[in-house]
Amino acid sequence: MPRLLHVGLDDTDSKKAMCTTYVTAVILDELKNMGFPAAEPPKLIRLNPNCPYKTRGNAALSFSLMVETDEVHIIKDVVLAKVRELADLEERGTDPGVVFLTGRIPASLAEFSTKAVKEMVTMKEALDLAKSIGAEVHRFKYGRGVIGALAAIGNKFDNGFTYELTAYRTKVHWGTPRSIDRTSVFEMDTKTRPYTFDNVDYTTGEVRIMPHTPCPVYLGIRGTDPAVVESALKMLRLEEPVERFVLYRTNQGTDAHLADVKISDAKVYSSVRIRGLVSSAPSTIRGGHVLFRLRDQTGQIDCAAYEPTKHFRKLVLELVPGDNVTVYGSVKKHRGLSKTINLEKFELMKAATVTSTVSPKCPRCGKTMKSEGRNKGYQCPRCKFRDPLARPTVVELSRRIKPGLYTVSPRARRHLSKPGESVYVI
Numbered sequence: 097m098p099r100l101l102h103v104g105l106d107d108t109d110s111k112k113a114m115c116t117t118y119v120t121a122v123i124l125d126e127l128k129n130m131g132f133p134a135a136e137p138p139k140l141i142r143l144n145p146n147c148p149y150k151t152r153g154n155a156a157l158s159f160s161l162m163v164e165t166d167e168v169h170i171i172k173d174v175v176l177a178k179v180r181e182l183a184d185l186e187e188r189g190t191d192p193g194v195v196f197l198t199g200r201i202p203a204s205l206a207e208f209s210t211k212a213v214k215e216m217v218t219m220k221e222a223l224d225l226a227k228s229i230g231a232e233v234h235r236f237k238y239g240r241g242v243i244g245a246l247a248a249i250g251n252k253f254d255n256g257f258t259y260e261l262t263a264y265r266t267k268v269h270w271g272t273p274r275s276i277d278r279t280s281v282f283e284m285d286t287k288t289r290p291y292t293f294d295n296v297d298y299t300t301g302e303v304r305i306m307p308h309t310p311c312p313v314y315l316g317i318r319g320t321d322p323a324v325v326e327s328a329l330k331m332l333r334l335e336e337p338v339e340r341f342v343l344y345r346t347n348q349g350t351d352a353h354l355a356d357v358k359i360s361d362a363k364v365y366s367s368v369r370i371r372g373l374v375s376s377a378p379s380t381i382r383g384g385h386v387l388f389r390l391r392d393q394t395g396q397i398d399c400a401a402y403e404p405t406k407h408f409r410k411l412v413l414e415l416v417p418g419d420n421v422t423v424y425g426s427v428k429k430h431r432g433l434s435k436t437i438n439l440e441k442f443e444l445m446k447a448a449t450v451t452s453t454v455s456p457k458c459p460r461c462g463k464t465m466k467s468e469g470r471n472k473g474y475q476c477p478r479c480k481f482r483d484p485l486a487r488p489t490v491v492e493l494s495r496r497i498k499p500g501l502y503t504v505s506p507r508a509r510r511h512l513s514k515p516g517e518s519v520y521v522i
Contacts, residue, residue, distance in 0.1 A: 098162050100135065103175055104195040106156035106244025110187035113271075115311040116241075118264055119182045120157040121342045123175055127161065132171060135160045137322075140260060140344035141248040142511045143212050145353060146365040146426045149189075149240060155511075156244030157344075158251075172196055176234060185236060193241030196232040197249055205229055205250035212247035213347065213512070214355050216365050222246055255352040257345050261325045263314040263338045271310040277333035278303055284331040292319035292328050293349060293515045297506040299407050304506045314338060318348055351514040354424060360394035364429045367512075368437065370397075371445065374419040378412050386412045390423060390437070398436040399423050405439070408504045412439065414497035418448030424513070440513045441503035450493045456486045 105123075108116045117140060124134055138159035145154060163171060175194060184190045197205075208225050211217055222243045226233045231249075233242055265274075281303050285295040295305050295317065305315045314336065319325040322343060329341070353367040362368050372392035380386050384403035389396050401412040415421065421444055425437040458465050458476035465474035465486065473484035501516045509515065 098164055099168070099198050100160055100200075101163050101168055101171060102158060102160050102195075102197040102201070102249045103171070104156065104158040104193075104197075104245030104247075104249040105175070105179065105241065106193055106248065107190060107241030108179060108183035108192045109311065110184040110190045111309075112184070112187060113310055114182060114184040114190075115313055116155060116157055117262060117342070117344070118312040119178060120159065121262070121264060121340055122182060123178045124159060124342065125340060126174055126178065127171065130170070130174070132161050132163060132167070135162050137259075137343050137345045139248055139251060140346040140348070141209070141213070141244070141251045142347055142353075143244055143247055144215060144365065144367070145510050145512060146367065146428070147216060148365070154244075156241070156248035158245070158248035168196075168198070172232075179236065183236065191238040191240040192236040193239045193243070193245045194234040194236075195226065195242060195245040195249060196234075197229065201250055201252070202229045205231075205246065206252050207250075209247040209250035209252070210254065212243060213251070213352050214366060215363065217243055217247075219243065251347065253345070253347060253350075253352075255347065255350040257347060258318055258320055258349045259322045259325050260316050260318045260344045260346050260348060261322075261329055262316045262342050262344065263329070263334075264312045264340050264342075265314040266337050266339045267312075269314075269336055270312055274306045274314060275335040276303070276306065276315065277335060280331060280333040281305060284328050287331065288319065288324055288328045291321045291324040292317055294318055294506040294509060295328075299505045300507055302507055312339075318346075348511045349514050351424070351512065353510075353512040358394040359390070359392050359397045362397060362427045362435060362437070364427050364435060367424075367426045367440075369422060369424050370437070371420070371422045374415050374417050374421060374448075377417055378415050380409075380413070384409070387436075388412065388415060390421070398434060399425070399439055399442075400436050401439045405504045405508045408439075408502070408508065411497065411502045412442070414495070415442075415444070416448055416450055416495075419444060420446040420448075439504075440510060441501060441516065443501045444497060444499045447495060447497065447499055450495060451490050452493050453488045454491050455488050456483070459483075 108119045143154045183192045354369045372390045375391040376389040378388040386401040386409040401409045424441045425439040460481045461479045463478040474486040475482045
């Protein structure tokens with residue numbers, strides 16, 4: 097009788113080579129050639145971006161197959177053999193994990209997946225869960241990848257999903273500079289926005305669809321419509337051969353990592369969305385980083401726009417105490433410092449009123465008068481006219497920043513962060 101078999105993989109890559117998406121792509125093609133096509137597009141799940149143990153993109157993969165009971169062992173043998181063959185097992189920190197699960201996805205696994213995207217989870221939690229739901233676990237070396245493998249299987253895209261069409265390089269090109277017709281990338285972006293996103297960074301003129309690492313990935317196009325993503329690829333003028341393509345469903349660009357919390361509940365290594373009031377004027381510190389403090393009814397916390405966010409820092413500098421904002425970002429704690437939110441974006445909900453006190457003009461010569469002391473009137477420095485009853489006028493100043501969403505540019509954006517329509521007016 098046919099049964100649904102879920103396969104999860106993670107941590108087959110290293111900072112120097114390989115990529116878990118490529119290992120998965122090879123496995124999928126081999127299984128398809130053997131008569132075992134995937135039941136739906138494979139899942140590419142970005143996990144907690146703040147995890148100190150993460151690999152480059154912190155992505156875990158899973159796919160599902162409808163197979164006969166006596167065929168399950170064939171699938172398992174292929175998967176495990178390919179992981180042994182392709183994983184960068186010689187590299188320190190590469191600790192693959194593979195998980196097999198049959199049948200429906202239990203609620204406890206879906207909850208675990210949500211936590212793995214938003215917070216830190218432990219190996220003990222993962223192994224205890226796997227045992228409780230009857231999942232078959234395979235650990236290579238320490239096997240930390242079991243966490244991601246379980247999370248990838250259990251992810252139900254509660255925040256929605258997007259697609260990524262990934263093209264892989266032929267092996268002879270691994271580790272060499274990637275080449276593509278840049279003009280075609282900008283043309284593609286113009287024709288397919290907003291159904292594709294983060295193809296280019298217009299603030300720097302940078303092409304963003306290609307990584308800079310020595311991994312097998314040639315390029316990836318992200319979007320909300322699979323047909324548009326596939327047509328976008330055809331618009332590109334590629335300058336090297338492609339070994340294979342895979343279309344993934346993914347949680348990229350969905351803000352799935354963010355938790356709505358109060359300041360007092362912001363955990364280190366988590367990603368948060370907090371609404372509050374700006375309580376200190378933003379200032380630039382050594383290194384070009386911009387900081388301000390945010391407060392709500394539970395406390396205060398520092399918010400930082402770091403130097404790599406470039407133009408975004410200018411937007412942050414436009415905030416003033418009293419602005420009502422929602423901030424989005426990861427919670428970090430650097431040595432000797434308090435907790436800080438590393439900003440991914442912010443939304444100005446309601447701008448504070450900024451005023452200035454203007455001295456009166458001299459009625460005789462038009463020169464700006466000077467105060468002679470509190471409630472003592474003003475005197476003109478030019479013609480010496482005195483008016484003991486004159487008082488300053490309070491005027492509201494115009495502000496350049498307006499209510500709306502402001503995000504970092506694509507070069508600084510995290511995989512999980514939803515792009516949004518940022519207003520770059522400053």
